[in-house]
Amino acid sequence: MTKVYIHYFSGTGNTKRAVDVISENLKQNNFDVHKLVIGKDRLVTMDNSALHIFAFSILSWSAPVLVKKYLRRLAAGRGAKAALFAVYAGDPGQALVDAQKILKNRQFDVFLSGGACYPNNWSQMTNPVPADEAKEALAAGDQTALDFSNSFIKGEAKQHPSFASGHLLTRIIAFFFALFGRRFLGKAYIVDSNCNHCGVCIKSCPVCTINMSGLIRKKPHWRFNCEDCARCINICPQKAIQVSMPKLIIHSLLLIAGIGACFPAAGFMSVMVPGVFRIAGWILGFAIALMAALWLQFVLLDRILFLLEQISPFQKFFQMNFTKNYNRYMAPGFKPEKLNQ
Ligand SMILES: Cc1cc2nc3c(=O)[nH]c(=O)nc-3n(C[C@H](O)[C@H](O)[C@H](O)COP(=O)(O)O)c2cc1C
Ligand code: SF4
Ligand code: SF4
Structure with a gap:
């Protein structure tokens, strides 16, 4: 049985959903699948006879910073075959091109890259479609993920269409987003009076950047390292997280x-x-x-x-905000790893 490691990061569950589709298809085709959550798990020893799939959501035309750090810190692949899969709402920008470069430097042979469009989760700035109205978009995303897994099984060498463009402008925006944008957008979060201090946002943050703090009354406080993955604003059961x-x-x-x-x-x-x-x-x-x-x-x-x-x-x-009337989005059934424990 060929071993396949699927390394993935998902803020609100779309990537996790695509990974489940890919992994089911691989299992049905007799692959030995191991999933690793980027930010939580780590590949202890590099087995270069195994295949690798790296899947992640797109934030500001780029892979999340924690994903890029994970790729840079991988042990040398020594020619291991790898594929990349991006999950986005419209345009992955240069994310796949950049991730491929990092993996090449880590001595991986990236033979396939693909991606799927899933519903938008950026409730911080845009009003997403609620998950129960997003069935068609979810089904279309799942189909693209399935097609990708079939290409992977056949060993097809293909690149995502985003490899054809230059991405100068989006590259500049992504650079500043990674350096400042994600941090300062995290700093604009605030909780309104509906917060019941349940701690769900704190437990689910993939980079542990929210804590309960406050001299007068403890409430969630966003520190410096937000990835802007949109998990906390979307997961809060009280819809109490707003953008001030x-x-x-x-x-x-x-x-x-x-x-x-x-x-x-x-x-x-x-x-x-x-x-x-x-x-x-x-x-x-x-x-x-x-x-x-x-x-x-x-x-x-x-x-x-x-x-x-x-x-x-x-x-x-x-507490003046524009997000109170925005929908929240989570892929159906998604529970972040830390909440599963
Ligand atoms: C801060 C932020 C930036 C985003 N930037 C992009 C983008 O540049 N291009 C795009 O197509 N989608 C973008 N999206 C949308 C997500 O990539 C998309 O909703 C994806 O399906 C989320 O996957 P997940 O549920 O696995 O986190 C962005 C979302 C957020 C929260
Ligand atoms: S998840 Fe919502 S209600 Fe719970 S502590 Fe966080 S902001 Fe408050
Ligand atoms: S603070 Fe919220 S948006 Fe930022 S990384 Fe944590 S869960 Fe994601």
Whole structure:
């Protein structure tokens, strides 16, 4: 029996669903399938006679940061055959191209890449279709996943159509999303008065970036490392997680101001060092100023905002949001791994 490892990450269950379709088909065709959840499990020893499938959802035209880290840290594949599968709502951008590059560097032979369109889960910014109205889209996604698994079984060498485009603009956006965007979008989350402190959001976050915190009354607080996978906002049984408009605006303006302030700081640093080191001085100055600006904004100011959120005159102000009337989306039957324990 040929062994197949399916390494996957799923925020709200679409990728998990596709992985289940792929894995069932492989099992029926006598493959020995092992599933590994990226962010939770790890491949202990690399068996290069085994086949590998890497499946993940698309966040801002890219693979989630935790997926890219996982791929970079894999033991050398020494020629092991691999396939990539992206799950998205419209356009995977350069995600598959980039993931293939990382795997090539890890000595994997990526012979197949594919992807399926499933319902949108970005409830933070868009109003998703509820899962019970998404049956057709789910069935279409499942069919594409099944076709992909058939290609995998036959060993077909094929690349996803996204390999044909250049993706310059989406690549730039994805770069900034991975560096700042996902973190500051995480910082815009807030809980409204419907929160009953059940802790489901905390237990289900794949990167453990939510904790119960607060001087006056403990409530969920989003720290610095959000992937923006949309799991917490969609899983909350009370629909109590919202995107605070004031926090979104404050953090956006401060982020722009903070990055803007890095330029004069870098200029100052460059004139403080001898001529030949000017460029190095500028880069160092910029990096130091950026770290300081991010710390001030996402640690110090964030703490102050979180404290203000708990004081009644400010509570209503910070709870102004546009997500209260948005639907929430979870693939039917999906339970994140940590909640299964
Ligand atoms: C922050 C965020 C960014 C997203 N960016 C994209 C994107 O660039 N392209 C796309 O087609 N779908 C995008 N989506 C939609 C998801 O990729 C899509 O809903 C996917 O099916 C989710 O899979 P999952 O349930 O396994 O997490 C995004 C979703 C989120 C939460
Ligand atoms: S899941 Fe919802 S109700 Fe439960 S602690 Fe988190 S925000 Fe509050
Ligand atoms: S805080 Fe929410 S959106 Fe961010 S990584 Fe955790 S579950 Fe995903």
